[in-house]
Amino acid sequence: MNASEPYLAAWAQRDAQTRGRRYPQQEHPYRPPYARDRDRIIHSRAFRRLEYKTQVFVNHEGDHYRTRLTHSIEVSQIARTVCRALRLNSDLAESLALGHDLGHTPFGHLGEEILDELMRDEGGFDHNRQTLRVVEFLERRYPEFPGLNLTWEVREGIVKHSGPPDLARTPEAAEYLPETPPPLEAQLIDLVDEIAYNHHDIEDGLESGLLDLDALVDAVPLFGDPFRAAAKDHPGEDAWVRAKVALRRVIDTLVTDLVTTTRERIRAAGVRSVDDVRSQPEWLVGLSDPVASANRTLKRYLWQRLYRHPRIEATRRHFGSVVRELFAAYVADPGEMPERFAALAEEQGVARAACDYIAGMTDRFALQEHRRLCGGPGPDALPSATH
Numbered sequence: 605m606n607a608s609e610p611y612l613a614a615w616a617q618r619d620a621q622t623r624g625r626r627y628p629q630q631e632h633p634y635r636p637p638y639a640r641d642r643d644r645i646i647h648s649r650a651f652r653r654l655e656y657k658t659q660v661f662v663n664h665e666g667d668h669y670r671t672r673l674t675h676s677i678e679v680s681q682i683a684r685t686v687c688r689a690l691r692l693n694s695d696l697a698e699s700l701a702l703g704h705d706l707g708h709t710p711f712g713h714l715g716e717e718i719l720d721e722l723m724r725d726e727g728g729f730d731h732n733r734q735t736l737r738v739v740e741f742l743e744r745r746y747p748e749f750p751g752l753n754l755t756w757e758v759r760e761g762i763v764k765h766s767g768p769p770d771l772a773r774t775p776e777a778a779e780y781l782p783e784t785p786p787p788l789e790a791q792l793i794d795l796v797d798e799i800a801y802n803h804h805d806i807e808d809g810l811e812s813g814l815l816d817l818d819a820l821v822d823a824v825p826l827f828g829d830p831f832r833a834a835a836k837d838h839p840g841e842d843a844w845v846r847a848k849v850a851l852r853r854v855i856d857t858l859v860t861d862l863v864t865t866t867r868e869r870i871r872a873a874g875v876r877s878v879d880d881v882r883s884q885p886e887w888l889v890g891l892s893d894p895v896a897s898a899n900r901t902l903k904r905y906l907w908q909r910l911y912r913h914p915r916i917e918a919t920r921r922h923f924g925s926v927v928r929e930l931f932a933a934y935v936a937d938p939g940e941m942p943e944r945f946a947a948l949a950e951e952q953g954v955a956r957a958a959c960d961y962i963a964g965m966t967d968r969f970a971l972q973e974h975r976r977l978c979g980g981p982g983p984d985a986l987p988s989a990t991h
Contacts, residue, residue, distance in 0.1 A: 613691035615875045617787040623756035626740075627749040637755050638695035644752045645703040648745070650738050651676075654705060656966030658712035660805055660910065661812065662919060663967040664986055668811065670804045672705050678804060679704065682796040682859060687789065689863040690870075697789040699754070700761040704793055707734025709963045710970040711923040718927040719959055726955045734963050736762050736776055742960060756780075761790030765797075767887070784882050791889035792862070799858045802902055803851050809910045810847060816909075817843055824905050826898040827854055854902075861895040919987045926974045927962060933977040934958035940977060 609618050619636040632640060645651055654673035661669040670678075680701035687694035708731045709715030719729040736759060740751040760780040785791065806827065809815035821828040830853035834846040841849075869888045875881055881888060891899060910916070934941050934957075938949040941961050949957035962970065974980035 611691065612693060614877055615788060615870060615881055616690075616692045617696055617757060617789050617878050618693065619695070621878065625753045625755055627753050629748075629753065636695060638693060638699055638758065641752075641754045641758045642695055642699040642702060644745075644754065645699060645706070645739075648706070648738075648743050648752060650706040650743060650964065651702065653964065653966050654708070656968050657705075657708055657710055658715075658967055659801070660712065660808055660916070662711065662923065662986075664983060665812075665988060669808045672708055675800060675804065676702050676705055678800040679793070679797050682800055682855070683792060685859060686792050686796060686863060690788065690866060692789050692792075693787075696757060696761070696787070697792060699758045700765055700790055700793045701796065703735065703739065703758070703762065704765060704797060705731065705735070706738045707731040707736070707963065709734075709927070710965045710967045711920075711927065714920050714924055715927050715963070718924050719931070719963060722928070722931050723955060723959050726953065726959075729959060729963070731963075732762060732766060733774065733776060734960075737960070738964075742964065757787065757790075760786055761793065765790045765793040767794055781882075785884055785887050786882075787878055788866070788881055788889055791887050792866075795862055795889060795891070796859075798899070798903075799855060799862075802858075802899070802906065803855050805906055805910060806854075806902075807848070807851055809906070810844075814910055814913045814915060817847060819909070820905070824902050826857065826902050827851070830854060830857075858891070858895065858899065861891050862889065865890055865892045865895075915988075922987045923967075926970055926978075926980065929978045929980075930962055930970065930974055931958050934961060 609620065612618060619638055622637050625637075631637070635643070651673070654676060655671055656663050657672040659670040659672055659675050663671065680698050683697040683701040684694050686692070687697050709719060716729060716731050723729045738751070739754050739759065739762065743751050746753065763777045763780045763782075764786040806815065806820070810817060810820075821831050827850055831846060831850035834841075834849040834853075838846060838849065866889045869890070873880070873884055873888065875884070875888065890896070934945075935954050938946045938954050938957065941949070941957065945957045945961045948960065965973070971980065971983070971986070975982065
């Protein structure tokens with residue numbers, strides 16, 4: 605039994621309500637099901653590889669830029685805060701927060717875009733679908749079953765946490781009630797993911813020099829207002845420290861609004877159980893209209909000034925070629941892949957096997973393989989967005 609369950613709200617997903625695992629296992633005497641899921645994710649190879657996968661800046665750019673691993677940890681921290689405020693099941697939310705990017709490719713969303721293009725005739729590629737494939741099939745830790753054998757609710761959350769997407773209508777998602785909202789613990793993940801990356805992408809963008817602080821203050825009120833307030837409250841501090849104060853206030857504004865808005869929606873809908881959550885026509889977790897609008901302004905600014913910065917675009921061209929050339933090399937000779945993936949090429953097709961192998965790579969390993977197979981440049985000759 606989960607000792608925290610008596611403190612959960614009526615609308616929280618309880619461990620005792622789980623639909624179980626695909627392969628039945630005996631319950632642990634003091635580790636509830638969703639806590640075991642979280643632990644399995646943390647101990648997976650896919651989770652460890654996130655340390656060397658791009659968030660915005662490729663791994664070789666510097667030691668302090670976020671990676672997929674540090675990002676996932678920050679998402680988990682915010683998710684726990686929201687769960688505490690709304691009395692939700694933090695073990696379930698933390699499992700989803702830590703696992704939501706397990707299917708991400710090397711080189712960030714660029715790798716995903718390239719693999720989706722290369723796999724167009726094979727059903728495409730989506731990192732959420734790949735995460736499900738990782739936890740259901742690709743991870744190998746147990747002799748009794750493939751994957752991690754996570755609970756149904758965690759697998760459902762992987763499928764649905766980004767909202768009512770096309771993913772929820774794919775064959776892989778058919779068993780996860782694609783037309784039904786998930787529990788609140790899954791609904792909150794997409795928003796806390798966004799809150800985390802908006803915050804740390806600003807910080808990393810400023811540290812890299814690709815974002816201009818004065819321009820950001822003028823263009824984005826969600827950041828500019830608390831920055832000006834920090835300047836008044838801490839007149840002796842330098843701009844970098846004031847920016848960090850402002851970023852903390854941005855997180856607090858967004859999280860507080862998420863909690864307040866969601867609480868009001870729960871009350872207005874008369875929700876009294878998880879079944880009530882699932883029966884709603886719309887998702888209950890969200891931001892108020894004014895704060896959502898301010899957040900969209902921030903997201904647009906980051907898209908225009910950071911993610912599409914000319915120096916980022918220059919690195920994208922190079923690393924996009926790395927993914928394309930690796931894919932071509934493995935399709936031409938599956939024997940260049942490890943034995944397991946070469947065997948998978950026989951079972952599920954060489955394109956899918958090459959896609960699985962590349963998607964699991966870290967930035968560093970992808971570059972090593974590119975040098976080995978395609979004569980790519982050494983570490984000192986790689987393009988940089990920061991200098």
